Structures are given as C-alpha cells and as structure tokens.
Amino acid sequence: MKEITRHQNLIKRKGTFIVDCSHAIFSEEELDTLKKYGHWFMALTSGELNPISELQGEFIKVAKREKNPTSPFEWAWFKYLGRKRIEEEHGDRLKIQYTPKEDSFYSREMAKQQKRMIFSVVSKNHKE
Numbered sequence: 788m789k790e791i792t793r794h795q796n797l798i799k800r801k802g803t804f805i806v807d808c809s810h811a812i813f814s815e816e817e818l819d820t821l822k823k824y825g826h827w828f829m830a831l832t833s834g835e836l837n838p839i840s841e842l843q844g845e846f847i848k849v850a851k852r853e854k855n856p857t858s859p860f861e862w863a864w865f866k867y868l869g870r871k872r873i874e875e876e877h878g879d880r881l882k883i884q885y886t887p888k889e890d891s892f893y894s895r896e897m898a899k900q901q902k903r904m905i906f907s908v909v910s911k912n913h914k915e
C-alpha cells in the first residue's frame with residue numbers, strides 16, 4: 788500500500804480525536820484541528836506513519852521540540868503535547884480548589900448583607 792493511502796486511511800478509520808486535556812489554552816480553530824487531525828498527528832509523531840512531504844518532516848521536528856512551530860497545525864499539536872506533559876507532571880495541583888473559610892467575626896451571609904446595604908446607600912447618595 789502506498790504511504791499516502793495509509794495516511795488517508797488512518798484519518799478515515801480513527802475518526803474524531805479526543806482532546807484529553809484542559810481546553811482552556813486552545814482556540815476553537817485549534818480544537819477543531821486537533822479533533823479532525825489528532826490521530827494523524829499522533830501517528831506522525833510516534834513513527835506509525837512516515838512523513839511523505841517536507842512539511843510533515845518539519846511537523847515532526849516541532850513535535851520533538853527541535854524547531855519552533857510556525858503553522859497553525861504545528862501550533863495546535865505543540866500546545867497539545869505541552870499541555871499533556873504539564874498535566875502529567877502536575878496532575879491535580881493544576882486545579883484550583885478554593886474553599887472559603889468562615890470568618891470568626893462575620894459569617895458569609897452577614898458580609899453579603901453588609902455589602903448590599905453599603906451598595907444601596909452609595910447608590911442612593913450618588914443619585915442625589
């Protein structure tokens with residue numbers, strides 16, 4: 788089978804790529820690119836598929852961090868690999884886990900009531 792046919796068949800066979808990391812750093816276009824071509828990018832990066840063009844060779848260099856990304860495809864995959872690496876390294880520490888503590892003098896509800904009262908006084912005085 789020709790290499791180009793292997794490339795085309797992989798994309799058709801695998802379907803939509805699951806972006807299994809936080810989507811916060813990606814634009815909608817980058818997410819669409821990853822979902823459409825992610826399996827292909829993974830196969831090129833892992834060596835499952837051989838590059839058949841110079842651009843694909845450059846893409847692999849970016850994935851191996853031998854070159855800075857320049858194309859939208861390179862940027863999307865570069866960011867994905869970087870995000871995966873960070874999440875594997877830091878795990879749950881990336882998630883913000885904020886739990887407000889009750890103040891010993893004011894409860895949260897008392898503080899909310901005071902803020903509402905102050906806002907209403909300021910608003911009333913501002914109108915006058």
